[in-house]
Amino acid sequence: MRAVTWQGKRKISVDTVPDPVIQEPGDAIVRVTSTAICGSDLHLYELFGPFLDSGDILGHETMGVVEEVGPGxxxxRVGQRVVIPFNIACGECWMCQRGLQSQCERTQVTEYGSGAALFGYTKLYGQVPGGQAELLRVPLADHNSIVVGEELPDERYLFLSDILPTAAQGVAYAGIERGDTTLVLGLGPVGQFAARLAAHRGARVLAVEPVAERREMAARHGIAVCDVDEVAEAAADxxxxxxxxxxxxxxxMEAHGSPGAHAAHTAIGVLPDVLAKPMMEHAGIDRTAALLQGIDLVRRGGTLSISxxxxxxxxxxxxxxxxDKQLTLKxxxxxxxxxxxxxxxxxxxxxxxxxxxxxTTHRVPLESAPEMYELFQKKQDGCIKVVLDPAADAVTNGSRPAHRSEG
Structure with a gap:
């Protein structure tokens, strides 16, 4: 099969790799019909090289059709249309029964002290082959599949794999009630959905974002928006x-306005793994500008929800x-x-x-993944969300996306 693989810092390729097979009785094999590039994938593209091996298959936002199931x-059943959650959980342990699937006790990556294993996301989270591929092996498939209908297009369902529930959790953790005021920092895909969900719950929503196209998208959904240099005044008003x-x-972690952390990211990219790994595990390497801004702007007694x-x-x-401000962090x-x-x-x-x-602003063949990673990272061509189509004919793509979605 063809799959998107990590080959080094800012180096992504699409390669022919062995098809996945049933390894455990609870496995399923899914033929991928749509798989997205997530903002978290850009962390792999730029920063997480010390915890990746050349050839690792990327991707954790996936949906498709069940091709084969294990005896357990x-x-x-074969032929069902499914969305695959990005975290891998058993659904039965103490954590899963309490709605903490990201902390599943059966799939925790104890070697690194991490929570539940994730698809396509480094040794820190199990190094499980991801879904930016023609086929995906799904462990514990009964729990790690969301069966969906047949009528709606993929993009109506695909985002249930990650960014839509991530936004929903962020809104829930914010404790939003009807009539509340909410500030959303960042209008990437998660921020877009967080703003829309908060508004759907009856909040008055202001969102801050430096990229004009992202502000324009949010404004189409009734969200008040501002640029980063206007946020303090806008939030007060x-x-x-x-x-x-x-x-x-x-x-x-990759907020603008954190030059020290940016230097640390650069250093990690050039250090040998034996030095870069402990630096990543023990240093303060995050760009915390957005987090600090949130702490400053939220009202006293308010809540800061971090997605x-x-x-x-x-x-x-x-x-x-x-x-002093008596803040709640979730x-x-x-x-x-x-x-x-x-x-x-x-x-x-x-x-x-x-x-x-x-x-979705760009739906393109799987073969276009390398240039789309770069486009998404640089926020060029109005890129907000990329969906890769493994079945598309890459020959029609050329050097530009084969399709640019309206909006």
Whole structure:
């Protein structure tokens, strides 16, 4: 099969690799019909080389059709259309039963002290082959599959794999109630959905984003938007000077405005793995500009909900400010299955209240992945969300995307 593989820092290729096979009784093999590039994949593209091997298959936002099931699979059948959650969980352990699938006790990567294994995401999370490929092996497939309908296009369902439940968890952790004010930091795919979900729950939403196309997309869905150099004044005006009830950080570790951390990222990219690994595991390497901005802007007694990924173990936080303002912080890897029962009915509504059909800006053949990683990282050509199509004819692509979605 063809698959997107990591070959080095900022080096992605599409290669022919062996087809996955049933390895355990609970496995299934899924023929991939759509797979997206996530903002978290850009961390692999740029930073996580010390925990990757050349040839690792990337991707954790995947859907397709069941091709084969192992003898231990009881709820899936060949031919069903499924979305695959990005975290791999058993559904039965103490953590899973409490809706903490990202902490599954059966799939935790204890070697690195990490939570549940993830598809396509480094040794830190199990080094499980990912879904940017023609075929995907799904372990514990009964729990790690979301069966969906046949009528709607893939993009209405695909984002249930990660970014839509990640946004939903961010909104839930923010404790949003009708009439609240919420500030969303960053209007990448997660920020777009977080803003829409917060508004759907009855909040007044302001979102900050430096890229004009991303602000324009959010504005189409009734979100008030501002540029980064306007946010302090805009947030004050939006909330009568008090500050928003909650802030959702949908940016994370690669925020602009953190030159020291940027230097650390650069150093990690050139150091040998034996030095880079401990630096990543123990240093304060995150760009925390967005996080610090959220702490400053949220009202006293408010809540900061963190959906953006952070990985540094020695990041400096303004503890005096956090304590003095009496803030609540909630964060963590998304527990995908916890939110599906709430989200699936919204996704399938005729009026598409979350605008799932208005997020993908580029749908291209799988073979276009290398140039699309670069395009997405540089935020060029209005790129907000890339979906790769393994079945598309790469010959029609040339040097440009084969298709540019409306919106």
């Amino acid at each position: 699979v009881s709820t899936l 939006f909330t009568d000077g008090r500050g928003p009830d909650s802030v959702i950080d949908a940016v994370g 953006g990924v952070y990985v540094g173990n020695a990041d400096t936080l303004p503890m005096k400010t956090l304590f 964060m963590g890897q998304c527990n995908v299955k916890r939110w599906i029962s709430d989200l699936l009915p919204l996704v399938e509504r005729d009026d598409d209240p979350l605008g799932t059909a208005d997020l």
